[in-house]
Amino acid sequence: MRQARHASTTAQESRALLTKRRLKVTKARLVVLDVLRSARRPMSVHELLKAARGRAGGTVTVYRMVNSFVARGILRAVNLRHDHLDYELIGPTDHHHIVCVKCGLIEDFTGCGAGRMAAAVLKKSRSFKLVREHAIELFGTCRSCAGAEPSSKK
Amino acid sequence: MRQARHASTTAQESRALLTKRRLKVTKARLVVLDVLRSARRPMSVHELLKAARGRAGGTVTVYRMVNSFVARGILRAVNLRHDHLDYELIGPTDHHHIVCVKCGLIEDFTGCGAGRMAAAVLKKSRSFKLVREHAIELFGTCRSCAGAEPSSKK
DNA sequence: AATGTAAATGTAACTCATTTGCATTTGCTC
DNA sequence: GAGCAAATGCAAATGAGTTACATTTACATT
Ligand SMILES: [Mn+2]
Ligand SMILES: [Mn+2]
Ligand SMILES: [Zn+2]
Ligand SMILES: [Zn+2]
Secondary structure, X not given: OOXXXXXXXXXXXXXXXXXXXXXXXXXXXXXXXXXXXXXXXXXXXXXXXXXXXXXXXXHHHHHHHHHHHHHOOOEEEEOOOOOOOEEEEOOOOOOEEEEEOOOOOEEEEOOOOHHHXXXXXXXXXOOEEEEEEEEEEEEEEEHHHHHOOOOOOO | OOOOOOOOHHHHHHHHHHHHOOOOOOHHHHHHHHHHHHHOOOEOHHHHHHHHOOOOOOHHHHHHHXXXXXXXXXXXXXXXXXXXXXXXXXXXXOOEEEEEOOOOOEEEEOOOOHXXXXXXXXXXXXXXXXXXXXXXXXXXXXXXHHHOOOOOOO
């Protein structure tokens, strides 16, 4: 809120993010956080490794990293029907994802109405007392992939 | 629609389910379908094997089974944040699941409002054209587990 | 700035879910 | 009942993710 968004502001944010949770600041961790920040989309461990070009440490290190980050609320794990989990930074704006099943394009969206949904479910359910989290993903086709379609007539 | 729901009605339904998709009717397949029908909840491959007590064939067979069933629209794979997929029969009533993160209790719910949600997302999105599917799961605590809680004050 | 300690890392080995190759059996069509 | 593709069983392979353990590093304390 004080300085302009120049230079290594994000590095400072990452430092803060880590120290706040009492995690040590290491080169590898800063790189992974930076990769995620600039990618602006959920990434798998292997995508992180590739994007970091060796600067993120080894495979095991990145696995340990994402696990501890998820445990401490820095990252969220999302299931986009790939055969693995993808990870993204938890930001101030909660959101979900819509995925193109043809090309893999991912877009965020907000306004899922989960509050209403949870309330309705709890009202009807005899067994459940509380909803803590929700997972919502949409799967469809993007404009370019829909164009290249055989023919979804009707 | 003609006979009452006695005896082996479900076996007939399973036979129909299979032959309609040009899948051969085997003992193992009938057993798996029956297990799922009576369990009324999503089950993992290993739960299926256990519940079937040897009558479902070997592990590999059940894996192949659920894969072909999912491919042909007999089963749906659901992700309940276990470390594997669970499978459930696709019925006439589309629904989602709410899971107790303490004890694993699973309950179905309907009325997720995904139609509205999809419409809203498509209206806002520049990239997406069509929504085909959606995954929604709620995670919370059931009454008995909420009771045994340390103290969720406030 | 040197030191101590717990946390983080690297390497290799391991676990566990799921898949694949191949030989054998079985359901179904004619 | 014969013939053939589909289904099965078994063993081996694959691949994601974890664990053990020795080594290094961050960082608090002096
Ligand atoms: Mn996102
Ligand atoms: Mn269900
Ligand atoms: Zn696309
Ligand atoms: Zn419970």
